[in-house]
Amino acid sequence: MVKTKACPHLKICCGVTTILIFTVAVVFIVLAFTLFKPKNPEITVHPQGLENIGFGLTVLNASTINSTVEMVVTVNNRNYGSFNFKNATGFINYRGDVVASVPIQQSSIPPRGEFNISTVADFTVERLIMNTTFWADVLSGSVNFSADATLHGKVTMFNVFKFHASAHTSCDISIFVQIRNIQSICKTKIRL
Structure with missing residues (x-):
């Protein structure tokens, strides 16, 4: 051997x-x-045309009143991957009642950058004014809402790695009636 x-x-x-x-x-x-x-993106809601909204105490026929508020949602993506998401719908709540829907069209959020999403909130005014606390909130000077949306899509890193992901966003929105200003605080969680 x-x-x-x-x-x-x-x-x-x-x-x-x-x-x-x-x-x-x-x-x-x-x-x-x-x-x-993965880092949670920073989201800010900017309603447009709030200066044209008035709160009057007389309503002729509340069942036919709807209001559309244009808005721009700014997403600051702090991640190194882009996020391509599908069509979705967000909902705005007032004291537990859904009072508006917000359609969100599919798009792609680039990595490490800001992206603006233009959309509208379709309010059902009847649900607002029929709530017993709405007018008290208007007279006190601020009306508080909450908003929720979940986006499903894919994260792409360096055009090579692709992961399924979902991003759930919840916002607290306050409208200050007398100065016609808005403040929003949003939190987002990403799941891969």
């Missing part, structure tokens, strides 16, 4: 390759948990 000796160059080559693969794996793991870790 003849024993062959392993070439020392082969051992060195295998050792260097193993160290290189291990180093690259550690770098990818560190990047995945730090730099590429």
